[in-house]
Amino acid sequence: MSPAPVPARTHGDLLLSVRDLHVTFPGHTRKATGTKAVVGVSFDVHAGEILALVGESGCGKSATALAVMGLHGPDVKISGAVEFDGVPMVGRSERELSRVRGKQLSMIFQDPLTALNPVITVEKQLVEVLVRHEQLDRKEARARSVDLLRQVGIPDPQKRVKDYPHQLSGGMRQRVMIAIAMACNPHLLIADEPTTALDTTIQAEILDLILELATERAMALLLITHDLGVVAQTAHRVAVMYAGRIVEQAGRYEVFDQPRHRYTRGLLKSTPTLVGEARDRLDTIPGSAFDAEPWDQGCAFAPRCDFAVPACQAPKLDLVPVGSGDEHLLRCVNPAGEEES
Amino acid sequence: MSAIAQAPEAAGTPAKKDKPSQGSFRRVVRQVLRQPAGIFGLAIVLLVILVAIFAPFLAPYKLPYLPGQASEWAKELGLNAEHVPGPSAAHPLGLDSYGQDLLTQIIYGARQTIVIGVVSTGIGLAIGAFLGLLAGGLGGKIDTAIMRLMDIMLSIPALLLAISIVSIMDRSPTAVMVAIGISQVPIFTRLLRGSLLGERRRDYVLAASSLGLRRPAIVTMEMMPNAAGPLIVQATLMLATAVNSVAALSFLGLSTSEPTAAEWGLMLVKAQSRLGSAPILAFAPGCAIAITALGFTLLGEALREQLDPKSRPR
Numbered sequence: 190m191s192p193a194p195v196p197a198r199t200h201g202d203l204l205l206s207v208r209d210l211h212v213t214f215p216g217h218t219r220k221a222t223g224t225k226a227v228v229g230v231s232f233d234v235h236a237g238e239i240l241a242l243v244g245e246s247g248c249g250k251s252a253t254a255l256a257v258m259g260l261h262g263p264d265v266k267i268s269g270a271v272e273f274d275g276v277p278m279v280g281r282s283e284r285e286l287s288r289v290r291g292k293q294l295s296m297i298f299q300d301p302l303t304a305l306n307p308v309i310t311v312e313k314q315l316v317e318v319l320v321r322h323e324q325l326d327r328k329e330a331r332a333r334s335v336d337l338l339r340q341v342g343i344p345d346p347q348k349r350v351k352d353y354p355h356q357l358s359g360g361m362r363q364r365v366m367i368a369i370a371m372a373c374n375p376h377l378l379i380a381d382e383p384t385t386a387l388d389t390t391i392q393a394e395i396l397d398l399i400l401e402l403a404t405e406r407a408m409a410l411l412l413i414t415h416d417l418g419v420v421a422q423t424a425h426r427v428a429v430m431y432a433g434r435i436v437e438q439a440g441r442y443e444v445f446d447q448p449r450h451r452y453t454r455g456l457l458k459s460t461p462t463l464v465g466e467a468r469d470r471l472d473t474i475p476g477s478a479f480d481a482e483p484w485d486q487g488c489a490f491a492p493r494c495d496f497a498v499p500a501c502q503a504p505k506l507d508l509v510p511v512g513s514g515d516e517h518l519l520r521c522v523n524p525a526g527e528e529e530s
Numbered sequence: 531m532s533a534i535a536q537a538p539e540a541a542g543t544p545a546k547k548d549k550p551s552q553g554s555f556r557r558v559v560r561q562v563l564r565q566p567a568g569i570f571g572l573a574i575v576l577l578v579i580l581v582a583i584f585a586p587f588l589a590p591y592k593l594p595y596l597p598g599q600a601s602e603w604a605k606e607l608g609l610n611a612e613h614v615p616g617p618s619a620a621h622p623l624g625l626d627s628y629g630q631d632l633l634t635q636i637i638y639g640a641r642q643t644i645v646i647g648v649v650s651t652g653i654g655l656a657i658g659a660f661l662g663l664l665a666g667g668l669g670g671k672i673d674t675a676i677m678r679l680m681d682i683m684l685s686i687p688a689l690l691l692a693i694s695i696v697s698i699m700d701r702s703p704t705a706v707m708v709a710i711g712i713s714q715v716p717i718f719t720r721l722l723r724g725s726l727l728g729e730r731r732r733d734y735v736l737a738a739s740s741l742g743l744r745r746p747a748i749v750t751m752e753m754m755p756n757a758a759g760p761l762i763v764q765a766t767l768m769l770a771t772a773v774n775s776v777a778a779l780s781f782l783g784l785s786t787s788e789p790t791a792a793e794w795g796l797m798l799v800k801a802q803s804r805l806g807s808a809p810i811l812a813f814a815p816g817c818a819i820a821i822t823a824l825g826f827t828l829l830g831e832a833l834r835e836q837l838d839p840k841s842r843p844r
Contacts (some may be wrong), residue, residue, distance in 0.1 A: 195818055239540075258740055260739055283745070284744075287739075287742045287743070287744055288742060289742065290739070290740055290741060290742035291741035291742030291743070292742060295740070295741070296737075296740040298733060298736070298737055298740075300733065303731045303732065303733035303734060304734055304736075304737040305734060305737070306738070306752050306755075306756070307734070307756065307757050308736040308755040309751075309752065309755060317741075317743060317747070317751065318741045318742070318743070321741075321743060321744075322742060323740060364738075369741065370741070466567060492794065495803075
């Protein structure tokens with residue numbers, strides 16, 4: 190598949206460029222073919238920008254993130270190009286990757302309880318990263334870790350820094366994760382479902398904190414989520430993924446106000462709203478995403494799509510610009526009209 | 531009791547999950563003391579350790595005897611293989627055929643047993659943990675090489691392996707310690723490798739890599755503390771085995787050539803020929819060995835209940 194055209198942005202330098210990324214997990218039972226988690230994904234993230242990668246479970250969001258970080262195991266096949274700050278990440282040595290990770294490129298995981306080491310104090314986990322990347326001695330690093338905890342809004346940081354993760358509440362743990370990930374002021378932060386494991390009441394708090402810190406430090410953010418509410422609050426641009434491919438990519442307002450892809454439209458319709466008339470039942474998309482596999486030709490969403498036409502089985506279906514500008518990219522032969530809703 | 535034990539926890543940990551806090555030594559001790567087996571085991575172990583430390587104050591007579599002194603006494607008292615005096619007021623457990631006080635020997639024997647047991651298990655733990663760390667942390671060819679070597683060692687019965695090692699070295703307590711230690715190595719290696727492999731897929735390892743920490747640092751600083759719990763349990767259990775092995779090697783005459791040495795296994799050998807006339811000579815050191823081994827086993831099992839989540843009832 191030819192790399193999809195992605196327009197350049199003007200308000201920031203190109204930071205991360207992903208081109209035609211494929212991630213294939215080894216098959217457990219089938220001998221030859223593995224599971225294709227990501228199939229030809231291309232996108233850019235510019236300095237200071239917030240890009241949301243949206244899609245349901247298993248659509249390849251996290252596999253994309255791990256590929257960008259170079260964190261997939263050796264048995265996972267990765268092809269395509271990932272360039273961070275102009276340096277290719279795919280095929281780079283583990284030693285070189287480890288210098289970039291945690292320093293210029295950092296990641297927040299979904300569940301802070303499992304992502305924090307249960308038997309090491311918060312302080313030690315922070316100090317390790319600071320010593321590794323900032324060339325601080327342990328004493329300076331300890332002082333800095335208290336500062337960092339204060340910056341992420343943890344009360345009484347001098348005391349909390351000596352705590353083990355299990356002594357903290359869920360929200361506090363995620364704040365600690367954020368402090369660790371941001372310890373070295375990365376240029377790009379990948380947040381993989383950062384609020385999913387948290388109570389609804391603190392989700393907004395954590396999201397606000399991430400946004401605030403990102404804005405403050407002019408940090409770019411690749412936000413991976415299935416929560417459209419989170420996207421609506423935060424993202425500058427949105428890429429909607431389905432079955433390992435980006436099906437629609439546009440600015441936040443375009444995606445929410447004028448979604449063109451049938452899947453995006455279905456996603457938005459199946460989200461509960463507080464405004465407008467109350468509905469008895471939410472709309473759903475019939476079928477399941479796993480029906481789409483294997484997907485080598487045409488549109489993966491076609492089997493579930495009410496508007497599918499024979500052309501949906503076309504051998505090649507690219508992500509192409511639609512509308513007036515080149516900001517809105519779409520992979521659909523029978524898109525929804527601009528006025529239709 | 532349970533309310534007291536849980537109160538500090540409830541105050542300090544608003545979001546406690548099922549994972550036991552391995553960082554809290556006091557909590558583990560408290561939990562161990564809530565089980566009858568734990569109390570009993572800890573009591574025995576502490577008793578043996580205290581007896582070993584304060585042996586000179588507890589023993590009614592002095593050790594060591596001067597060379598030849600014991601035989602002199604035996605002649606004076608008219609002792610021989612067929613006749614040894616039984617318990618009396620002056621000698622609560624009686625005398626052996628050299629005229630030495632049996633209780634004194636049992637008390638001093640605790641020293642030998644504890645020192646040899648702890649040192650040999652320490653040797654086994656240190657070498658075993660190091661090899662396990664290499665195998666589980668690095669993987670690949672090093673892992674295969676180490677584990678095949680361990681398989682070879684495990685295919686030889688531990689005691690036989692220990693006997694071979696002592697025979698290669700010389701008959702001395704040092705050789706016994708090294709031999710028992712080495713025969714324990716494969717058990718610790720396999721255990722640590724196994725739990726390190728289990729840790730490898732945990733999220734915190736991925737998170738640590740995402741922060742740019744290097745592999746050796748992740749294995750030693752992050753994974754090791756998580757994997758060490760079962761190792762501590764196993765070490766306590768291996769102390770019981772070591773106590774038995776020390777006795778077995780002494781019984782086979784491999785620990786020392788000094789016939790009057792106060793060592794429980796050696797005392798058993800000497801008692802062998804007098805089993806009919808003076809069974810207490812075998813009974814006393816036999817009990818000492820059994821009780822000490824039992825103490826370490828009970829303590830180890832109680833620790834396992836607390837530190838190894840897999841064996842805990844859910």
